[in-house]
Amino acid sequence: MKKNILVLCASILILGLMAFGFVNRSTSESNKINIPDNLNLASNQGPSQNMDFRYFADYIYDVGTRFGPIKKEDLNKVTSFADFMEDDDAKKIVTYKFVEVIVIENDKESNIRESGNSGELTSAQLKLLRTSDYSISLKIIADVTQKNYKTGELEESYWTPHLTIVPEKQAVYLKGKDVLMEFLRENSKESWVNVVEDKLQPAKLYFTVTKNGTIENVALDSSSNFPEVDQRMIELIKQTPGKWQPAENSKGEKVDQELVLSFGLMGC
Structure with a gap:
């Protein structure tokens, strides 16, 4: 009788250990983070296209006069x-x-x-x-x-x-300067992907708001040292949606006014 009891206890103990091992293994597997096989954790191909660009947005400074x-x-x-x-x-x-x-x-x-x-x-x-x-x-x-x-x-x-x-009355972007700056930031994101901060330079882009309210004479005055960024800023100034209100002289006559977009590093 005693021998049968000992055999029964041993059997129960073995079954318990096997059950514990199964539950523990299942729990561990359920807590694992599934990492896709194609995810490159050490990519050397530069920043992701989905990166947060708020940092680089700080490199578009102002639209205004030269001095x-x-x-x-x-x-x-x-x-x-x-x-x-x-x-x-x-x-x-x-x-x-x-x-x-x-x-x-x-x-x-x-x-x-x-x-x-x-x-x-x-x-x-x-x-x-x-x-x-x-x-x-x-x-x-x-x-x-x-x-x-x-x-x-x-x-x-x-x-x-x-x-x-x-002029006595300067040219104005009718949607407001804040809207203009946001348009430039949001639509230049991709051009900043490969920018290296240590190599960035102060850049200025000149353009004329004509007496007809159009944008002409867009020209890069000084480069950011990243041609893709320079070219994108030129394109955006030319493609800015909305209208400009032309400048006026003291007689109320509409006149051309040159403005400057400053980007890249802060410069004089």
Whole structure:
């Protein structure tokens, strides 16, 4: 009798161990993550086409004027270098060594310039300013001696305002600037796939909003160092949906205005 009991217990123990092993194996298999055989976990083919592009969207900065805007009408009222400055800064200046007005062409100082040795602009400088048309960019250099109000001492200094002449009423994208920037970001995603941040450069794209509200004269001024990105931005400016409201002069007449799209790295 005792022998039969021992055999029965042993049999029950064996069956229990087999059942536990089966349940444990089934549980482990049910917790496994199924990885498709064709999934490449260490791809060397670059970023996925479905990657999140919010990071690269930060590389489309602005649509506006090349430098700080100054209205043609306001430029015609200027008579001295101090008119280009804030009052507190102008009051620091004790003497002027020279003041030069320079026209900027293709992002470089041109030979179109007029010099003087006073804070009051010369007749030649005034003529240059007042005959410069819309979208012309200017650099005004002043070599001065100014007073440091903290120390009370005189010190040498340079002031170099950079300005772009704009119409009294600038061109406007009717759907709004935020909509325009979103359109550029969303539709340029694929062109940023192979961008390497360390090789990215500050880029600028010029275009003209004509007095008819059309986009013309689209041209790359400086490259991002990634031709695919440059070309896509050119295409998007040309294909921007919606309408532009043309710029107007002081008489209410519609005029052309050049604008700049800045992308790539932040630059001057």
